[in-house]
Amino acid sequence: MRDQSSVIRALEHEYDRAAGFLGRLRSGEFDAVGGERLVALLRALDLPEGPVNRRVVQLLWMMPIFIEWQKPRVSQDHGAALEQIQNDVVTALEGVLGAP
Amino acid sequence: MSGRLLGHWRLFQARIRCLLGARRLWVVARRLLVGLVVAFVGLGGGASMANASPSFSTAYDAPVSAYDSAAHSVQAHTSEDQSLTAARVLEGVCGTATNAAKSPTVSSLVAVAADSGSNIVYRGLAAGEDPAAGLTARAPGASGVSPVSHVAGKVQSPWISTSGSFEVASGKYGANGVVGIDLSRVGTQVVDLRGGFPGGGMLSNWAVADQEVLIYGSVPPEAIVGVWP
Numbered sequence: 521m522r523d524q525s526s527v528i529r530a531l532e533h534e535y536d537r538a539a540g541f542l543g544r545l546r547s548g549e550f551d552a553v554g555g556e557r558l559v560a561l562l563r564a565l566d567l568p569e570g571p572v573n574r575r576v577v578q579l580l581w582m583m584p585i586f587i588e589w590q591k592p593r594v595s596q597d598h599g600a601a602l603e604q605i606q607n608d609v610v611t612a613l614e615g616v617l618g619a620p
Numbered sequence: 621m622s623g624r625l626l627g628h629w630r631l632f633q634a635r636i637r638c639l640l641g642a643r644r645l646w647v648v649a650r651r652l653l654v655g656l657v658v659a660f661v662g663l664g665g666g667a668s669m670a671n672a673s674p675s676f677s678t679a680y681d682a683p684v685s686a687y688d689s690a691a692h693s694v695q696a697h698t699s700e701d702q703s704l705t706a707a708r709v710l711e712g713v714c715g716t717a718t719n720a721a722k723s724p725t726v727s728s729l730v731a732v733a734a735d736s737g738s739n740i741v742y743r744g745l746a747a748g749e750d751p752a753a754g755l756t757a758r759a760p761g762a763s764g765v766s767p768v769s770h771v772a773g774k775v776q777s778p779w780i781s782t783s784g785s786f787e788v789a790s791g792k793y794g795a796n797g798v799v800g801i802d803l804s805r806v807g808t809q810v811v812d813l814r815g816g817f818p819g820g821g822m823l824s825n826w827a828v829a830d831q832e833v834l835i836y837g838s839v840p841p842e843a844i845v846g847v848w849p
Contacts, residue, residue: 535823543822543826589769
């Protein structure tokens with residue numbers, strides 16, 4: 521996925537409080553299917569060489585810590601699954617943005 | 621139009637509940653009514669009822685004063701939103717005032733709700749929060765936590781979330797009750813996010829949707845001017 525406006529729309533959707541994986545997570549709601557969708561989205565990102573849209577970075581950088589912050593809100597039954605999604609998100613972002 | 625009618629209906633219901641539920645308080649209030657009116661007129665209508673009623677000093681004083689102030693607020697506001705808000709303040713104060721006749725602990729909770737209606741925000745209480753003791757952030761000593769981080773969900777935060785909307789506080793976060801907070805009685809930093817964050821974005825949308833107002837550190841008991849169990 522290289523079209524940055526499509527990327528932005530897809531990433532923003534994941535922050536939607538009613539339908540997005542991250543938005544629902546903020547309310548303590550763990551959506552396993554949504555988590556897989558988010559990881560798949562990140563793995564499919566293919567940002568162009570050169571300048572990256574600032575909005576894309578805004579939507580990406582907070583994801584790992586955002587997930588970390590929601591762990592106390594999520595039932596312990598989903599703790600391991602959420603940990604796995606967080607790991608997958610970090611690994612996918614390493615592939616998209618690179619390491620420091 | 622329907623909103624305005626609803627506001628007046630809610631106000632009427634609140635008054636009836638007050639009169640039925642706090643008859644003893646009403647007796648006290650009635651005795652003071654003439655003095656209040658005289659004092660109010662003498663202060664040109666702009667001064668707080670609390671200041672106009674220095675004779676309040678019994679256990680019933682604060683609730684009665686709060687009732688009068690809220691009632692004054694209802695009559696002073698004309699828009700449907702303000703009317704509804706003032707009616708809710710009145711309901712909350714009356715509920716607390718009724719309890720105050722039974723419980724001195726609750727009585728001490730309600731200080732004076734002067735000028736309530738214009739500067740009131742609401743908080744859906746978390747489990748275990750006791751409004752009589754005031755409110756304290758989860759991590760009052762934490763430093764460097766931005767309002768963005770708090771809205772994003774950082775748990776160890778020195779900020780306390782409130783909403784400018786009673787509907788949001790009660791409907792989304794009110795499972796453990798709701799309190800009304802007079803921001804003019806809060807001594808710490810207040811960040812009004814009802815207009816969102818500069819630059820917008822998804823978290824900004826969340827703050828706007830929740831009509832979020834953040835209070836730093838703590839809310840003293842005297843800033844809590846209404847309790848809805």
